[in-house]
Amino acid sequence: MENKIYQAGDIVYVFYRNPHTQDVANIQAAAVVNNPEITGGLALFLYETYYPLSNELALYSSQEEANQAYNYYYGNDSEGVL
Template sequence: MEPTNEDYTYRAGDIVYVFYRNPHTQDVANIQEAAVVNNPENPNELAVFLYETYYPLTNEMAVYSTEEEAEQAYHHYFGGI
């Protein structure tokens, strides 16, 4: 079974949008484009590849299928871009 996030099923090769916090400035978050890929550590799972790092794709991760959806959520949670 492929992981789902909200009501969308992701597949390897999809481009998604996530919130990324700067590790040097924790109070800054940005919308970042990322790729859905096969998890190299577990081929039966998907991961989000972002900044040369694989993050397991789970329902706990806020992932948006369009940049517009990500911007709306960002504005809602962080007060604007």
Template sequence: MEISNDLSNEMAQYQAGDIVYVFYRNPHTQDVANIQEAAVVNNPDNPGELALFLYETYYPLTNELAVYSSEVEAKEAYQHYFEGM
């Protein structure tokens, strides 16, 4: 329970207009992931919710996404999860 509350609080820190960094998997090569810049926007499909705008597509901003406030933070996580294997 505590973890989900922490994640909910983490998602609440973002506002429309913020630039964040996410891991993006190539849809054609699922074993390849890159760090990609995305914009936090108001979700056009669900007013009152936020979404990530990435590659001309809206993705709901949920706790299921690994979202980082800075590129440095994203690179550190990437190295931990993908290069440390």
């Protein structure tokens, strides 16, 4: 999370691996929401699932930033770009 403070309602971008095809990663927009399981905590809401926010998640504030990181890690392949 790179020490950025997120608030419920923020939209962020993450790399998401298809659970059926693990060698495919895409950039996906996700919402930062109040964690329904931890009072006062935040979670990432993606595909109808809540993921607790932690420093283990690579979140990007903009689609452009996510695209740059995607190209860095996965090569200059536009397949993963939103």
